[in-house]
Amino acid sequence: MIGTxxxxxxxxxxxxxxxxxxxxxGIIAVLMVFSAIRVVTAANVVHAAAFLVVVxxxxxxxxxxxxxxxxxxxQVLVYIGAIVVLFLFGIMLTRAPMEGSEKxxxxxxxxxxxxxxxxxxLLGYSLWDGFGRSKIPGDLQxxxxxxxxxxxxxxxxxxFEVVSLLLLAALVxxxxxxxxx
Amino acid sequence: MxxxxxxxxxxxxxxxxVYGVIARKNGVMVLMSIELILNAVNINLVAFSTMWFHAEGxxxxxxxxxxxxxxxxxxxxxxxxxxxxxAIFRNYKTVDLDQVDLMKG
Numbered sequence: 001m002i003g004t005x006x007x008x009x010x011x012x013x014x015x016x017x018x019x020x021x022x023x024x025x026g027i028i029a030v031l032m033v034f035s036a037i038r039v040v041t042a043a044n045v046v047h048a049a050a051f052l053v054v055v056x057x058x059x060x061x062x063x064x065x066x067x068x069x070x071x072x073x074x075q076v077l078v079y080i081g082a083i084v085v086l087f088l089f090g091i092m093l094t095r096a097p098m099e100g101s102e103k104x105x106x107x108x109x110x111x112x113x114x115x116x117x118x119x120x121x122l123l124g125y126s127l128w129d130g131f132g133r134s135k136i137p138g139d140l141q142x143x144x145x146x147x148x149x150x151x152x153x154x155x156x157x158x159x160f161e162v163v164s165l166l167l168l169a170a171l172v173x174x175x176x177x178x179x180x181x
Numbered sequence: 182m183x184x185x186x187x188x189x190x191x192x193x194x195x196x197x198x199v200y201g202v203i204a205r206k207n208g209v210m211v212l213m214s215i216e217l218i219l220n221a222v223n224i225n226l227v228a229f230s231t232m233w234f235h236a237e238g239x240x241x242x243x244x245x246x247x248x249x250x251x252x253x254x255x256x257x258x259x260x261x262x263x264x265x266x267x268a269i270f271r272n273y274k275t276v277d278l279d280q281v282d283l284m285k286g
Contacts, residue, residue, distance in 0.1 A: 018182055025186060036198070040198070040214055045210065048210060052213050055220065059220045062187065062190075062227075063223075063224075063248075065182075068230070071223075071245050075223075083256060087212070087213060087259070089263075094266060104210070105204045106203075108204065109203075112204035113204070115199070116197065116203075117196070119196045119199060120193060127188045128185065133183060136183070151240060151243070155240065156246050160250075163254065166253070166254065167253060174261050174264040177261065178263075
């Protein structure tokens with residue numbers, strides 16, 4: 001299995017360089033990393049939610065860049081459309097501090113930054129060591145949504161039903177936990 | 182496009198999310214940081230799915246299907262998580278996680 005995958009990777013090692021895609025990737029990546037840092041450092045909670053929207057939209061753009069258009073559309077619908085609105089409701093209902101008057105970080109933020117940085121170095125080294133300069137195939141086509149649905153409702157039918165059961169359980173659980181009684 | 186540029190970007194997002202989970206005081210902000218982590222995983226899944234689209238013996242769309250599952254589970258997680266934060270706020274009148282130490286040993 002792994003051997004087959006590595007052979008396929010070596011086969012397209014001489015794939016053409018896609019300049020437009022690389023430029024687009026650079027812009028999106030810089031935007032996403034900047035916004036993600038702002039999400040975890042912003043003093044205003046609503047601003048953090050707004051920056052989270054930028055990160056999620058950047059991820060959707062990356063999915064389109066990778067040819068996964070159905071995942072990108074689902075990302076926009078579910079994440080930006082539903083989850084961010086849920087976050088805004090949570091911010092509103094908990095009356096979280098809007099101004100930077102209160103401290104937003106715990107006392108151990110330096111230690112948290114250090115552990116995040118060490119994790120980044122470890123991940124970066126192992127990714128570079130494992131995948132090096134292997135290229136994504138240059139002849140990318142958008143994924144056929146019909147084929148994707150065939151996979152979901154064929155090979156992954158049981159997990160799909162389990163996910164719908166999980167969503168039902170989460171819905172009931174959220175109502176029970178948040179109910180005022 | 183190199184595979185690694187997607188994987189390294191996802192690793193950076195993951196680590197920023199880990200920092201947010203550890204360092205933030207506000208319960209809602211911790212949930213937002215968890216969303217960053219889940220998004221990093223999604224980028225990885227779709228990148229791998231595209232990388233080995235032509236590989237033999239593997240389902241080329243499995244990565245995208247798993248990304249969809251992650252999105253669904255993230256929606257469920259945010260619903261329950263925000264309900265818990267609301268319940269904490271109702272009982273403690275705060276969402277500061279440093280003050281929620283009832284089960285601290």
